[in-house]
Amino acid sequence: MQLTISRNSSLDAIFSSLADETRRDILNRVSKKQLSVGEIAKHYKLTFAAISKHLKVLEKASLIIKQRRGKEQIIRISPDALAMANKYLETYEQHWENRLNNLDKLLTGKKS
Amino acid sequence: MQLTISRNSSLDAIFSSLADETRRDILNRVSKKQLSVGEIAKHYKLTFAAISKHLKVLEKASLIIKQRRGKEQIIRISPDALAMANKYLETYEQHWENRLNNLDKLLTGKKS
DNA sequence: ATATTATTCAACTATATGGTTGAATGTAGT
DNA sequence: ACTACATTCAACCATATAGTTGAATAATAT
Secondary structure (H helix, E strand, O other): OOOOOOOOHHHHHHHHHHOOHHHHHHHHHHHHOOEEHHHHHOOOOOOHHHHHHHHHHHHHOOOEEEEEEOOEEEEEEOHHHHHHHHHHHHHHHHHHHHHHHHHHHHHHHHHO | OOOOOOOOHHHHHHHHHHOOHHHHHHHHHHHHOOEEHHHHHOOOOOOHHHHHHHHHHHHHOOOEEEEEEOOEEEEEEOHHHHHHHHHHHHHHHHHHHHHHHHHHHHHHHHHO
């Protein structure tokens, strides 16, 4: 089960999306409750257009799903991309835990 | 145990570091074995200086640790920042699992 | 059809990023 | 002190990103 890293533009999109505080904050909001673009925008001092752009970035990374409902666009979180990012990071955590465990064993072994 | 998202420049640095394929690849390499800058650089068609810059980005995000050994600088992975990113993403995964579970319960309940 | 509300697009600006080349620094060996 | 090797710095260029403003589109209500 090897993790292929080469040329993974999804990860590029996901991580660069998450590299912005406003976008992380938006993600946090919509993870709790689906919201229209306007409802999201009113929490920030940015212009409506700026928020719209941020949403576009998040959508492109498949972190959110946009769906029209009447005049409004309803935004909700999409789990897939986050799961992907999570999977990616877990690999390293796992690796590190293994190294620490081995070190621990080594030290414990030497002591007795 | 609330996750504070506001103004978290560490997360900015971590995620924007991870948003680049070369840097993810470097991280992958040094997670397996500590390497000098030169040993890392020779695997890419980029210039030495470019790799040096990427390493600087990773170091600033606390994703790697740089340590001089003789003429060389030895690079190894640092677990802390990755753990932080992981923690961040887990929050959302957890949230989503909860929603799916609830949906499942709801559907199961209706069926009987 | 017109107006109102919600959102996006286009054009533009400023700054950040990723790359290059060539000079500069740090360390070790002679 | 001189040379060689490993790495970084400085200056520069091209492209991407985050923001703005004002016009354009989309859906609903009158």
